[in-house]
Amino acid sequence: MSDSELREKVRQVGVEQNDMLLAGSWWHSIDLGDGRVTPGVHSLEELQGIYASLDLPEDLNGKSLLDIGCWDGFYSFETERHGARVTSVDCWHPNNFFAAREALKSKAEFHEHSVYELSKDKLGSFDVVLFMGVLYHLRHPLLALENVCELTRDFAVIESHIIDQMREGNEPAMEFYEFDELGGQYDNWWAPNLECMVQMVRSAGFARVELLFRSDTRAAVKAYRRWNDKPETVSPDLKILDVINATTFDHSFPHRGRNSGISIWVEGLPKTVRRWEVRVEVGGFGIHPVYVGPPGDPQYSSLTQINFPMPPGLELEKTNVSLWHDGKLSNEFVIHLSEGTKW
Ligand SMILES: C[S@@+](CC[C@H](N)C(=O)[O-])C[C@H]1O[C@@H](n2cnc3c(N)ncnc32)[C@H](O)[C@@H]1O
Known part of the structure:
Protein backbone atom coordinates (compact mmCIF):
# COMPACT_ATOMS: atom_id res chain seq x y z
CA MET A 1 0.00 0.00 0.00
CA SER A 2 1.40 3.41 -0.90
CA ASP A 3 2.03 6.12 1.67
CA SER A 4 -0.98 8.19 0.56
CA GLU A 5 -3.26 5.13 0.45
CA LEU A 6 -2.27 4.22 4.01
CA ARG A 7 -2.80 7.78 5.23
CA GLU A 8 -6.25 7.78 3.62
CA LYS A 9 -7.03 4.44 5.28
CA VAL A 10 -5.98 5.78 8.71
CA ARG A 11 -8.12 8.89 8.14
CA GLN A 12 -11.11 6.75 7.10
CA VAL A 13 -10.76 4.50 10.18
CA GLY A 14 -10.67 7.61 12.39
CA VAL A 15 -13.81 9.04 10.76
CA GLU A 16 -15.67 5.70 11.02
CA GLN A 17 -14.68 5.32 14.68
CA ASN A 18 -15.95 8.82 15.40
CA ASP A 19 -19.29 8.05 13.70
CA MET A 20 -19.67 4.79 15.65
CA LEU A 21 -18.79 6.59 18.85
CA LEU A 22 -21.40 9.29 18.27
CA ALA A 23 -24.00 6.61 17.48
CA GLY A 24 -23.29 4.30 20.43
CA SER A 25 -21.07 6.33 22.80
CA TRP A 26 -18.94 3.33 23.95
CA TRP A 27 -15.26 3.03 22.95
CA HIS A 28 -14.74 -0.30 24.72
CA SER A 29 -16.93 -3.38 24.59
CA ILE A 30 -17.09 -4.51 28.20
CA ASP A 31 -18.68 -7.73 29.39
CA LEU A 32 -20.84 -6.57 32.27
CA GLY A 33 -21.22 -10.13 33.51
CA ASP A 34 -25.03 -10.21 33.39
CA GLY A 35 -25.39 -11.13 29.73
CA ARG A 36 -24.85 -7.55 28.57
CA VAL A 37 -21.82 -6.40 26.59
CA THR A 38 -21.43 -2.66 26.01
CA PRO A 39 -21.57 -1.78 22.27
CA GLY A 40 -17.99 -0.49 21.88
CA VAL A 41 -16.21 0.77 18.77
CA HIS A 42 -13.69 -1.96 19.64
CA SER A 43 -15.18 -5.44 19.98
CA LEU A 44 -14.69 -7.64 23.03
CA GLU A 45 -12.67 -10.14 20.95
CA GLU A 46 -10.37 -7.38 19.68
CA LEU A 47 -9.78 -5.99 23.18
CA GLN A 48 -9.24 -9.43 24.66
CA GLY A 49 -6.70 -10.12 21.88
CA ILE A 50 -4.82 -6.90 22.68
CA TYR A 51 -4.97 -7.71 26.41
CA ALA A 52 -3.46 -11.16 25.75
CA SER A 53 -0.59 -9.61 23.79
CA LEU A 54 0.33 -7.30 26.70
CA ASP A 55 2.00 -10.25 28.43
CA LEU A 56 0.65 -9.23 31.84
CA PRO A 57 0.94 -11.85 34.61
CA GLU A 58 -2.18 -14.05 34.78
CA ASP A 59 -2.28 -13.43 38.53
CA LEU A 60 -2.10 -9.73 39.45
CA ASN A 61 -3.04 -10.28 43.10
CA GLY A 62 -1.05 -8.02 45.37
CA LYS A 63 -0.13 -5.69 42.48
CA SER A 64 -1.12 -2.05 42.30
CA LEU A 65 -1.94 -0.88 38.77
CA LEU A 66 -2.55 2.56 37.28
CA ASP A 67 -4.51 2.86 34.02
CA ILE A 68 -3.85 6.32 32.52
CA GLY A 69 -6.36 7.36 29.86
CA CYS A 70 -8.77 4.61 30.93
CA TRP A 71 -11.81 5.92 28.99
CA ASP A 72 -14.64 3.35 29.42
CA GLY A 73 -12.29 1.22 31.51
CA PHE A 74 -11.86 -2.11 29.68
CA TYR A 75 -8.22 -2.47 30.78
CA SER A 76 -8.98 -1.27 34.33
CA PHE A 77 -11.74 -3.84 34.80
CA GLU A 78 -9.83 -6.63 33.06
CA THR A 79 -6.72 -6.17 35.21
CA GLU A 80 -8.93 -5.94 38.31
CA ARG A 81 -10.53 -9.26 37.27
CA HIS A 82 -6.99 -10.69 37.31
CA GLY A 83 -6.53 -9.49 40.89
CA ALA A 84 -4.89 -6.05 40.56
CA ARG A 85 -5.72 -3.14 42.88
CA VAL A 86 -6.63 -0.62 40.19
CA THR A 87 -6.49 3.16 40.00
CA SER A 88 -7.91 4.68 36.81
CA VAL A 89 -7.20 8.16 35.49
CA ASP A 90 -8.61 10.18 32.62
CA CYS A 91 -8.55 13.88 31.82
CA TRP A 92 -12.36 14.08 31.85
CA HIS A 93 -15.25 12.39 33.65
CA PRO A 94 -16.13 9.35 31.50
CA ASN A 95 -19.74 8.51 32.44
CA ASN A 96 -19.50 5.08 30.81
CA PHE A 97 -16.65 4.15 33.15
CA PHE A 98 -18.87 4.81 36.15
CA ALA A 99 -21.81 2.88 34.65
CA ALA A 100 -19.57 -0.14 33.96
CA ARG A 101 -17.88 0.16 37.35
CA GLU A 102 -21.27 -0.01 39.08
CA ALA A 103 -22.51 -2.93 36.96
CA LEU A 104 -19.30 -4.87 37.65
CA LYS A 105 -19.23 -3.86 41.34
CA SER A 106 -15.66 -2.83 40.64
CA LYS A 107 -13.49 -1.18 43.30
CA ALA A 108 -11.35 0.66 40.74
CA GLU A 109 -10.59 4.12 42.10
CA PHE A 110 -11.00 6.97 39.60
CA HIS A 111 -9.16 10.32 39.46
CA GLU A 112 -9.86 13.03 36.94
CA HIS A 113 -6.42 14.34 35.99
CA SER A 114 -4.40 15.04 32.91
CA VAL A 115 -1.28 12.89 32.69
CA TYR A 116 0.71 16.14 33.02
CA GLU A 117 -0.70 16.67 36.52
CA LEU A 118 0.20 13.20 37.79
CA SER A 119 3.02 12.79 40.27
CA LYS A 120 4.19 10.34 42.88
CA ASP A 121 3.49 13.00 45.54
CA LYS A 122 -0.15 13.07 44.43
CA LEU A 123 -0.98 9.41 43.71
CA GLY A 124 1.92 7.34 45.07
CA SER A 125 3.62 4.84 42.78
CA PHE A 126 2.40 1.63 41.17
CA ASP A 127 3.83 -1.78 40.35
CA VAL A 128 2.34 -1.59 36.85
CA VAL A 129 1.24 1.41 34.77
CA LEU A 130 -0.83 1.19 31.57
CA PHE A 131 -0.44 4.10 29.16
CA MET A 132 -2.32 2.91 26.13
CA GLY A 133 -3.62 4.93 23.22
CA VAL A 134 -2.71 8.26 24.84
CA LEU A 135 0.75 9.27 23.55
CA TYR A 136 -0.36 10.62 20.15
CA HIS A 137 -3.11 12.69 21.84
CA LEU A 138 -0.48 14.73 23.66
CA ARG A 139 1.14 18.04 22.84
CA HIS A 140 3.99 17.26 25.28
CA PRO A 141 4.76 13.55 24.93
CA LEU A 142 8.14 13.43 26.73
CA LEU A 143 6.78 15.34 29.69
CA ALA A 144 3.98 12.79 29.97
CA LEU A 145 6.38 9.83 29.65
CA GLU A 146 8.54 11.24 32.45
CA ASN A 147 5.45 11.31 34.69
CA VAL A 148 4.58 7.75 33.65
CA CYS A 149 8.10 6.68 34.63
CA GLU A 150 7.95 8.51 37.97
CA LEU A 151 4.76 6.61 38.85
CA THR A 152 6.09 3.17 37.80
CA ARG A 153 7.86 0.83 40.23
CA ASP A 154 8.16 -2.31 38.09
CA PHE A 155 7.03 -1.83 34.46
CA ALA A 156 4.74 0.22 32.23
CA VAL A 157 2.92 -0.84 29.07
CA ILE A 158 3.01 1.98 26.51
CA GLU A 159 0.91 1.65 23.36
CA SER A 160 0.62 4.14 20.53
CA HIS A 161 -0.16 4.91 16.94
CA ILE A 162 3.11 4.66 14.97
CA ILE A 163 4.08 5.95 11.53
CA ASP A 164 6.63 3.36 10.39
CA GLN A 165 4.54 2.25 7.43
CA MET A 166 4.10 5.83 6.28
CA ARG A 167 7.73 6.89 6.02
CA GLU A 168 11.01 5.37 4.96
CA GLY A 169 14.00 4.72 7.21
CA ASN A 170 14.56 3.58 10.76
CA GLU A 171 15.96 6.75 12.32
CA PRO A 172 13.86 8.08 15.20
CA ALA A 173 11.20 10.46 13.84
CA MET A 174 7.87 11.99 14.81
CA GLU A 175 5.20 13.68 12.74
CA PHE A 176 3.34 16.73 14.02
CA TYR A 177 -0.33 17.29 13.16
CA GLU A 178 -1.47 20.88 13.42
CA PHE A 179 -5.09 20.14 12.59
CA ASP A 180 -6.88 16.83 11.85
CA GLU A 181 -4.21 15.26 9.61
CA LEU A 182 -4.03 12.10 11.75
CA GLY A 183 -7.19 10.04 11.47
CA GLY A 184 -9.35 13.08 10.71
CA GLN A 185 -9.30 13.91 14.45
CA TYR A 186 -8.29 17.28 15.83
CA ASP A 187 -6.95 15.95 19.16
CA ASN A 188 -4.00 14.06 17.68
CA TRP A 189 -0.71 15.97 17.84
CA TRP A 190 2.36 13.78 17.47
CA ALA A 191 2.95 10.25 16.21
CA PRO A 192 6.38 8.60 16.47
CA ASN A 193 7.89 5.76 14.55
CA LEU A 194 8.69 2.74 16.72
CA GLU A 195 12.38 3.61 17.10
CA CYS A 196 11.46 7.11 18.29
CA MET A 197 8.89 5.73 20.72
CA VAL A 198 11.46 3.30 22.21
CA GLN A 199 14.10 6.04 22.52
CA MET A 200 11.66 8.48 24.14
CA VAL A 201 10.57 5.83 26.63
CA ARG A 202 14.21 5.16 27.60
CA SER A 203 14.98 8.86 27.70
CA ALA A 204 12.05 9.36 30.09
CA GLY A 205 13.95 7.17 32.58
CA PHE A 206 13.08 3.52 31.90
CA ALA A 207 15.98 1.07 32.01
CA ARG A 208 14.81 -1.50 29.45
CA VAL A 209 12.23 -1.51 26.65
CA GLU A 210 10.82 -4.67 25.03
CA LEU A 211 8.51 -4.79 22.03
CA LEU A 212 5.16 -6.43 22.82
CA PHE A 213 3.48 -6.11 19.44
CA ARG A 214 3.57 -4.09 16.28
CA SER A 215 1.08 -3.79 13.44
CA ASP A 216 0.94 -1.42 10.44
CA THR A 217 0.00 1.58 12.53
CA ARG A 218 0.19 0.54 16.21
CA ALA A 219 2.85 -0.72 18.61
CA ALA A 220 3.12 -1.54 22.30
CA VAL A 221 6.23 -1.79 24.43
CA LYS A 222 6.93 -3.01 27.95
CA ALA A 223 9.19 -0.57 29.76
CA TYR A 224 11.02 -1.78 32.88
CA ARG A 225 12.49 0.26 35.72
CA ARG A 226 15.12 -2.39 36.52
CA TRP A 227 17.95 -4.14 34.72
CA ASN A 228 17.71 -7.92 34.52
CA ASP A 229 21.39 -8.85 34.60
CA LYS A 230 22.70 -7.57 37.95
CA PRO A 231 25.60 -9.70 39.23
CA GLU A 232 25.08 -11.12 42.72
CA THR A 233 28.44 -10.37 44.27
CA VAL A 234 30.59 -7.26 44.36
CA SER A 235 33.85 -7.45 42.42
CA PRO A 236 36.96 -5.85 43.97
CA ASP A 237 38.05 -4.96 40.39
CA LEU A 238 35.39 -2.28 39.85
C1 LIG B 1 -7.77 6.38 22.35
S1 LIG B 1 -8.30 6.48 23.98
C2 LIG B 1 -7.49 5.08 24.70
C3 LIG B 1 -8.36 4.41 25.76
C4 LIG B 1 -7.72 3.16 26.35
N1 LIG B 1 -6.54 3.47 27.13
C5 LIG B 1 -7.38 2.18 25.26
O1 LIG B 1 -6.19 1.93 25.00
O2 LIG B 1 -8.30 1.65 24.65
C6 LIG B 1 -7.39 7.83 24.67
C7 LIG B 1 -7.76 8.17 26.10
O3 LIG B 1 -6.77 9.03 26.61
C8 LIG B 1 -7.40 10.09 27.30
N2 LIG B 1 -6.51 11.25 27.30
C9 LIG B 1 -6.24 12.11 26.28
N3 LIG B 1 -5.39 13.06 26.70
C10 LIG B 1 -5.12 12.79 28.00
C11 LIG B 1 -4.35 13.45 29.00
N4 LIG B 1 -3.68 14.56 28.74
N5 LIG B 1 -4.30 12.90 30.23
C12 LIG B 1 -4.99 11.77 30.53
N6 LIG B 1 -5.76 11.13 29.62
C13 LIG B 1 -5.83 11.63 28.38
C14 LIG B 1 -8.69 10.32 26.51
O4 LIG B 1 -9.64 11.04 27.27
C15 LIG B 1 -9.10 8.88 26.23
O5 LIG B 1 -9.87 8.34 27.25
Whole structure:
Protein backbone atom coordinates (compact mmCIF):
# COMPACT_ATOMS: atom_id res chain seq x y z
CA MET A 1 0.00 0.00 0.00
CA SER A 2 1.40 3.41 -0.90
CA ASP A 3 2.03 6.12 1.67
CA SER A 4 -0.98 8.19 0.56
CA GLU A 5 -3.26 5.13 0.45
CA LEU A 6 -2.27 4.22 4.01
CA ARG A 7 -2.80 7.78 5.23
CA GLU A 8 -6.25 7.78 3.62
CA LYS A 9 -7.03 4.44 5.28
CA VAL A 10 -5.98 5.78 8.71
CA ARG A 11 -8.12 8.89 8.14
CA GLN A 12 -11.11 6.75 7.10
CA VAL A 13 -10.76 4.50 10.18
CA GLY A 14 -10.67 7.61 12.39
CA VAL A 15 -13.81 9.04 10.76
CA GLU A 16 -15.67 5.70 11.02
CA GLN A 17 -14.68 5.32 14.68
CA ASN A 18 -15.95 8.82 15.40
CA ASP A 19 -19.29 8.05 13.70
CA MET A 20 -19.67 4.79 15.65
CA LEU A 21 -18.79 6.59 18.85
CA LEU A 22 -21.40 9.29 18.27
CA ALA A 23 -24.00 6.61 17.48
CA GLY A 24 -23.29 4.30 20.43
CA SER A 25 -21.07 6.33 22.80
CA TRP A 26 -18.94 3.33 23.95
CA TRP A 27 -15.26 3.03 22.95
CA HIS A 28 -14.74 -0.30 24.72
CA SER A 29 -16.93 -3.38 24.59
CA ILE A 30 -17.09 -4.51 28.20
CA ASP A 31 -18.68 -7.73 29.39
CA LEU A 32 -20.84 -6.57 32.27
CA GLY A 33 -21.22 -10.13 33.51
CA ASP A 34 -25.03 -10.21 33.39
CA GLY A 35 -25.39 -11.13 29.73
CA ARG A 36 -24.85 -7.55 28.57
CA VAL A 37 -21.82 -6.40 26.59
CA THR A 38 -21.43 -2.66 26.01
CA PRO A 39 -21.57 -1.78 22.27
CA GLY A 40 -17.99 -0.49 21.88
CA VAL A 41 -16.21 0.77 18.77
CA HIS A 42 -13.69 -1.96 19.64
CA SER A 43 -15.18 -5.44 19.98
CA LEU A 44 -14.69 -7.64 23.03
CA GLU A 45 -12.67 -10.14 20.95
CA GLU A 46 -10.37 -7.38 19.68
CA LEU A 47 -9.78 -5.99 23.18
CA GLN A 48 -9.24 -9.43 24.66
CA GLY A 49 -6.70 -10.12 21.88
CA ILE A 50 -4.82 -6.90 22.68
CA TYR A 51 -4.97 -7.71 26.41
CA ALA A 52 -3.46 -11.16 25.75
CA SER A 53 -0.59 -9.61 23.79
CA LEU A 54 0.33 -7.30 26.70
CA ASP A 55 2.00 -10.25 28.43
CA LEU A 56 0.65 -9.23 31.84
CA PRO A 57 0.94 -11.85 34.61
CA GLU A 58 -2.18 -14.05 34.78
CA ASP A 59 -2.28 -13.43 38.53
CA LEU A 60 -2.10 -9.73 39.45
CA ASN A 61 -3.04 -10.28 43.10
CA GLY A 62 -1.05 -8.02 45.37
CA LYS A 63 -0.13 -5.69 42.48
CA SER A 64 -1.12 -2.05 42.30
CA LEU A 65 -1.94 -0.88 38.77
CA LEU A 66 -2.55 2.56 37.28
CA ASP A 67 -4.51 2.86 34.02
CA ILE A 68 -3.85 6.32 32.52
CA GLY A 69 -6.36 7.36 29.86
CA CYS A 70 -8.77 4.61 30.93
CA TRP A 71 -11.81 5.92 28.99
CA ASP A 72 -14.64 3.35 29.42
CA GLY A 73 -12.29 1.22 31.51
CA PHE A 74 -11.86 -2.11 29.68
CA TYR A 75 -8.22 -2.47 30.78
CA SER A 76 -8.98 -1.27 34.33
CA PHE A 77 -11.74 -3.84 34.80
CA GLU A 78 -9.83 -6.63 33.06
CA THR A 79 -6.72 -6.17 35.21
CA GLU A 80 -8.93 -5.94 38.31
CA ARG A 81 -10.53 -9.26 37.27
CA HIS A 82 -6.99 -10.69 37.31
CA GLY A 83 -6.53 -9.49 40.89
CA ALA A 84 -4.89 -6.05 40.56
CA ARG A 85 -5.72 -3.14 42.88
CA VAL A 86 -6.63 -0.62 40.19
CA THR A 87 -6.49 3.16 40.00
CA SER A 88 -7.91 4.68 36.81
CA VAL A 89 -7.20 8.16 35.49
CA ASP A 90 -8.61 10.18 32.62
CA CYS A 91 -8.55 13.88 31.82
CA TRP A 92 -12.36 14.08 31.85
CA HIS A 93 -15.25 12.39 33.65
CA PRO A 94 -16.13 9.35 31.50
CA ASN A 95 -19.74 8.51 32.44
CA ASN A 96 -19.50 5.08 30.81
CA PHE A 97 -16.65 4.15 33.15
CA PHE A 98 -18.87 4.81 36.15
CA ALA A 99 -21.81 2.88 34.65
CA ALA A 100 -19.57 -0.14 33.96
CA ARG A 101 -17.88 0.16 37.35
CA GLU A 102 -21.27 -0.01 39.08
CA ALA A 103 -22.51 -2.93 36.96
CA LEU A 104 -19.30 -4.87 37.65
CA LYS A 105 -19.23 -3.86 41.34
CA SER A 106 -15.66 -2.83 40.64
CA LYS A 107 -13.49 -1.18 43.30
CA ALA A 108 -11.35 0.66 40.74
CA GLU A 109 -10.59 4.12 42.10
CA PHE A 110 -11.00 6.97 39.60
CA HIS A 111 -9.16 10.32 39.46
CA GLU A 112 -9.86 13.03 36.94
CA HIS A 113 -6.42 14.34 35.99
CA SER A 114 -4.40 15.04 32.91
CA VAL A 115 -1.28 12.89 32.69
CA TYR A 116 0.71 16.14 33.02
CA GLU A 117 -0.70 16.67 36.52
CA LEU A 118 0.20 13.20 37.79
CA SER A 119 3.02 12.79 40.27
CA LYS A 120 4.19 10.34 42.88
CA ASP A 121 3.49 13.00 45.54
CA LYS A 122 -0.15 13.07 44.43
CA LEU A 123 -0.98 9.41 43.71
CA GLY A 124 1.92 7.34 45.07
CA SER A 125 3.62 4.84 42.78
CA PHE A 126 2.40 1.63 41.17
CA ASP A 127 3.83 -1.78 40.35
CA VAL A 128 2.34 -1.59 36.85
CA VAL A 129 1.24 1.41 34.77
CA LEU A 130 -0.83 1.19 31.57
CA PHE A 131 -0.44 4.10 29.16
CA MET A 132 -2.32 2.91 26.13
CA GLY A 133 -3.62 4.93 23.22
CA VAL A 134 -2.71 8.26 24.84
CA LEU A 135 0.75 9.27 23.55
CA TYR A 136 -0.36 10.62 20.15
CA HIS A 137 -3.11 12.69 21.84
CA LEU A 138 -0.48 14.73 23.66
CA ARG A 139 1.14 18.04 22.84
CA HIS A 140 3.99 17.26 25.28
CA PRO A 141 4.76 13.55 24.93
CA LEU A 142 8.14 13.43 26.73
CA LEU A 143 6.78 15.34 29.69
CA ALA A 144 3.98 12.79 29.97
CA LEU A 145 6.38 9.83 29.65
CA GLU A 146 8.54 11.24 32.45
CA ASN A 147 5.45 11.31 34.69
CA VAL A 148 4.58 7.75 33.65
CA CYS A 149 8.10 6.68 34.63
CA GLU A 150 7.95 8.51 37.97
CA LEU A 151 4.76 6.61 38.85
CA THR A 152 6.09 3.17 37.80
CA ARG A 153 7.86 0.83 40.23
CA ASP A 154 8.16 -2.31 38.09
CA PHE A 155 7.03 -1.83 34.46
CA ALA A 156 4.74 0.22 32.23
CA VAL A 157 2.92 -0.84 29.07
CA ILE A 158 3.01 1.98 26.51
CA GLU A 159 0.91 1.65 23.36
CA SER A 160 0.62 4.14 20.53
CA HIS A 161 -0.16 4.91 16.94
CA ILE A 162 3.11 4.66 14.97
CA ILE A 163 4.08 5.95 11.53
CA ASP A 164 6.63 3.36 10.39
CA GLN A 165 4.54 2.25 7.43
CA MET A 166 4.10 5.83 6.28
CA ARG A 167 7.73 6.89 6.02
CA GLU A 168 11.01 5.37 4.96
CA GLY A 169 14.00 4.72 7.21
CA ASN A 170 14.56 3.58 10.76
CA GLU A 171 15.96 6.75 12.32
CA PRO A 172 13.86 8.08 15.20
CA ALA A 173 11.20 10.46 13.84
CA MET A 174 7.87 11.99 14.81
CA GLU A 175 5.20 13.68 12.74
CA PHE A 176 3.34 16.73 14.02
CA TYR A 177 -0.33 17.29 13.16
CA GLU A 178 -1.47 20.88 13.42
CA PHE A 179 -5.09 20.14 12.59
CA ASP A 180 -6.88 16.83 11.85
CA GLU A 181 -4.21 15.26 9.61
CA LEU A 182 -4.03 12.10 11.75
CA GLY A 183 -7.19 10.04 11.47
CA GLY A 184 -9.35 13.08 10.71
CA GLN A 185 -9.30 13.91 14.45
CA TYR A 186 -8.29 17.28 15.83
CA ASP A 187 -6.95 15.95 19.16
CA ASN A 188 -4.00 14.06 17.68
CA TRP A 189 -0.71 15.97 17.84
CA TRP A 190 2.36 13.78 17.47
CA ALA A 191 2.95 10.25 16.21
CA PRO A 192 6.38 8.60 16.47
CA ASN A 193 7.89 5.76 14.55
CA LEU A 194 8.69 2.74 16.72
CA GLU A 195 12.38 3.61 17.10
CA CYS A 196 11.46 7.11 18.29
CA MET A 197 8.89 5.73 20.72
CA VAL A 198 11.46 3.30 22.21
CA GLN A 199 14.10 6.04 22.52
CA MET A 200 11.66 8.48 24.14
CA VAL A 201 10.57 5.83 26.63
CA ARG A 202 14.21 5.16 27.60
CA SER A 203 14.98 8.86 27.70
CA ALA A 204 12.05 9.36 30.09
CA GLY A 205 13.95 7.17 32.58
CA PHE A 206 13.08 3.52 31.90
CA ALA A 207 15.98 1.07 32.01
CA ARG A 208 14.81 -1.50 29.45
CA VAL A 209 12.23 -1.51 26.65
CA GLU A 210 10.82 -4.67 25.03
CA LEU A 211 8.51 -4.79 22.03
CA LEU A 212 5.16 -6.43 22.82
CA PHE A 213 3.48 -6.11 19.44
CA ARG A 214 3.57 -4.09 16.28
CA SER A 215 1.08 -3.79 13.44
CA ASP A 216 0.94 -1.42 10.44
CA THR A 217 0.00 1.58 12.53
CA ARG A 218 0.19 0.54 16.21
CA ALA A 219 2.85 -0.72 18.61
CA ALA A 220 3.12 -1.54 22.30
CA VAL A 221 6.23 -1.79 24.43
CA LYS A 222 6.93 -3.01 27.95
CA ALA A 223 9.19 -0.57 29.76
CA TYR A 224 11.02 -1.78 32.88
CA ARG A 225 12.49 0.26 35.72
CA ARG A 226 15.12 -2.39 36.52
CA TRP A 227 17.95 -4.14 34.72
CA ASN A 228 17.71 -7.92 34.52
CA ASP A 229 21.39 -8.85 34.60
CA LYS A 230 22.70 -7.57 37.95
CA PRO A 231 25.60 -9.70 39.23
CA GLU A 232 25.08 -11.12 42.72
CA THR A 233 28.44 -10.37 44.27
CA VAL A 234 30.59 -7.26 44.36
CA SER A 235 33.85 -7.45 42.42
CA PRO A 236 36.96 -5.85 43.97
CA ASP A 237 38.05 -4.96 40.39
CA LEU A 238 35.39 -2.28 39.85
CA LYS A 239 35.32 0.62 42.29
CA ILE A 240 33.27 3.81 42.44
CA LEU A 241 35.62 6.44 43.87
CA ASP A 242 33.26 9.39 43.87
CA VAL A 243 29.76 10.46 42.84
CA ILE A 244 29.21 14.15 42.16
CA ASN A 245 26.58 16.47 40.74
CA ALA A 246 27.26 16.67 36.97
CA THR A 247 26.34 20.37 36.80
CA THR A 248 27.44 21.90 40.10
CA PHE A 249 30.40 19.48 40.66
CA ASP A 250 29.60 19.17 44.36
CA HIS A 251 27.86 16.56 46.51
CA SER A 252 24.34 18.03 46.34
CA PHE A 253 21.82 15.72 44.71
CA PRO A 254 18.37 17.21 43.93
CA HIS A 255 16.06 14.22 43.42
CA ARG A 256 14.65 15.65 40.19
CA GLY A 257 14.54 18.64 37.85
CA ARG A 258 17.20 21.21 37.18
CA ASN A 259 20.76 20.22 38.11
CA SER A 260 19.85 16.63 38.98
CA GLY A 261 22.33 14.96 36.60
CA ILE A 262 25.01 12.77 38.20
CA SER A 263 28.65 11.92 37.42
CA ILE A 264 30.41 8.80 38.69
CA TRP A 265 34.20 8.42 38.80
CA VAL A 266 35.08 4.78 38.55
CA GLU A 267 38.24 2.69 38.58
CA GLY A 268 38.53 -0.66 36.80
CA LEU A 269 36.61 -0.19 33.54
CA PRO A 270 38.53 -1.04 30.35
CA LYS A 271 39.44 1.89 28.07
CA THR A 272 37.40 0.25 25.31
CA VAL A 273 34.17 0.31 27.33
CA ARG A 274 31.08 1.50 25.41
CA ARG A 275 28.21 3.53 26.84
CA TRP A 276 25.58 0.85 26.22
CA GLU A 277 27.62 -1.84 28.00
CA VAL A 278 27.48 -0.09 31.37
CA ARG A 279 24.53 -0.59 33.73
CA VAL A 280 23.90 2.09 36.36
CA GLU A 281 21.48 1.70 39.26
CA VAL A 282 20.29 4.40 41.66
CA GLY A 283 17.98 3.53 44.56
CA GLY A 284 17.13 0.22 42.85
CA PHE A 285 16.11 1.84 39.52
CA GLY A 286 18.16 1.24 36.39
CA ILE A 287 19.16 4.21 34.22
CA HIS A 288 21.08 4.66 30.97
CA PRO A 289 24.37 6.55 31.03
CA VAL A 290 24.48 9.45 28.59
CA TYR A 291 28.28 9.59 28.67
CA VAL A 292 30.93 6.96 29.42
CA GLY A 293 34.52 8.03 28.75
CA PRO A 294 37.62 9.77 30.00
CA PRO A 295 37.17 12.47 32.65
CA GLY A 296 37.61 16.08 31.54
CA ASP A 297 40.61 16.49 33.87
CA PRO A 298 43.70 14.69 32.37
CA GLN A 299 45.20 14.01 35.84
CA TYR A 300 42.39 11.45 36.33
CA SER A 301 42.96 9.75 32.97
CA SER A 302 43.19 6.30 34.57
CA LEU A 303 39.54 6.64 35.67
CA THR A 304 36.27 6.53 33.71
CA GLN A 305 33.57 9.16 34.05
CA ILE A 306 29.93 8.14 33.70
CA ASN A 307 27.17 10.72 33.44
CA PHE A 308 23.45 9.99 33.70
CA PRO A 309 20.16 11.66 34.67
CA MET A 310 18.55 11.03 38.06
CA PRO A 311 15.95 8.24 37.65
CA PRO A 312 12.42 9.60 38.25
CA GLY A 313 10.49 8.72 41.42
CA LEU A 314 13.25 8.38 44.04
CA GLU A 315 12.55 8.99 47.73
CA LEU A 316 14.32 11.77 49.63
CA GLU A 317 16.66 9.59 51.62
CA LYS A 318 20.06 7.94 51.58
CA THR A 319 20.34 6.26 48.18
CA ASN A 320 22.77 3.70 46.82
CA VAL A 321 24.51 4.19 43.50
CA SER A 322 26.19 1.19 41.87
CA LEU A 323 27.09 -0.02 38.40
CA TRP A 324 28.17 -3.14 36.63
CA HIS A 325 29.96 -4.10 33.45
CA ASP A 326 30.81 -7.46 31.93
CA GLY A 327 29.58 -9.39 34.99
CA LYS A 328 31.51 -7.23 37.48
CA LEU A 329 29.48 -5.36 40.11
CA SER A 330 30.92 -2.27 41.79
CA ASN A 331 30.69 -1.21 45.42
CA GLU A 332 27.61 0.76 46.53
CA PHE A 333 28.23 4.48 46.95
CA VAL A 334 25.75 6.28 49.23
CA ILE A 335 24.40 9.71 48.25
CA HIS A 336 21.83 11.89 50.07
CA LEU A 337 19.00 13.18 47.93
CA SER A 338 17.47 16.61 48.52
CA GLU A 339 14.26 18.18 47.26
CA GLY A 340 14.54 19.07 43.56
CA THR A 341 12.56 21.29 41.23
CA LYS A 342 9.73 19.86 39.12
CA TRP A 343 11.35 20.86 35.81
C1 LIG B 1 -7.77 6.38 22.35
S1 LIG B 1 -8.30 6.48 23.98
C2 LIG B 1 -7.49 5.08 24.70
C3 LIG B 1 -8.36 4.41 25.76
C4 LIG B 1 -7.72 3.16 26.35
N1 LIG B 1 -6.54 3.47 27.13
C5 LIG B 1 -7.38 2.18 25.26
O1 LIG B 1 -6.19 1.93 25.00
O2 LIG B 1 -8.30 1.65 24.65
C6 LIG B 1 -7.39 7.83 24.67
C7 LIG B 1 -7.76 8.17 26.10
O3 LIG B 1 -6.77 9.03 26.61
C8 LIG B 1 -7.40 10.09 27.30
N2 LIG B 1 -6.51 11.25 27.30
C9 LIG B 1 -6.24 12.11 26.28
N3 LIG B 1 -5.39 13.06 26.70
C10 LIG B 1 -5.12 12.79 28.00
C11 LIG B 1 -4.35 13.45 29.00
N4 LIG B 1 -3.68 14.56 28.74
N5 LIG B 1 -4.30 12.90 30.23
C12 LIG B 1 -4.99 11.77 30.53
N6 LIG B 1 -5.76 11.13 29.62
C13 LIG B 1 -5.83 11.63 28.38
C14 LIG B 1 -8.69 10.32 26.51
O4 LIG B 1 -9.64 11.04 27.27
C15 LIG B 1 -9.10 8.88 26.23
O5 LIG B 1 -9.87 8.34 27.25
